[in-house]
Amino acid sequence: MLLNAYLTFDGNCREAFEFYQRTLGGEIVAMFTYAEAPDDEQISVTSREMIMHARLVVDGHVLMGSDVSPDCPAPFEGIKGISLTLGVDTPEEAERLFQALSDNATIQMPMEETFWAKRFGMLTDRFGVAWMVNCEKEA
Structure with missing residues (x-):
């Protein structure tokens, strides 16, 4: 079994993951925007360039994350409790x-x-x- 952290951001996932790569090393092996999703016509203009999924691999360990889209019914409330x-x-x-x-x-x-x-x-x-x-x- 693998247990990985998945972080959510308020529109700055790309910046965060690029910072983590510079700081921790490793490789960003995935960075997809909402515009790259197959049903992208349902994505608002404000969400299109936000990150739907990012994956950083450092020495075999994986950190994943995404931006919370403004189209999401639940608003972003920050990262809590971890x-x-x-x-x-x-x-x-x-x-x-x-x-x-x-x-x-x-x-x-x-x-x-x-x-x-x-x-x-x-x-x-x-x-x-x-x-x-x-x-x-x-x-």
């Missing part, structure tokens, strides 16, 4: 990732040593996605 966690091997990699994700972010917990980790930090990035960056201590 944090994406990056587990890394070195404190230097933890610092690098945290610094990159921190661009225009809200820091909940600065990157620091904890009783369980060499380095740990929490933030919500400029796209509203919560992240935890963790470099655990050896057991």
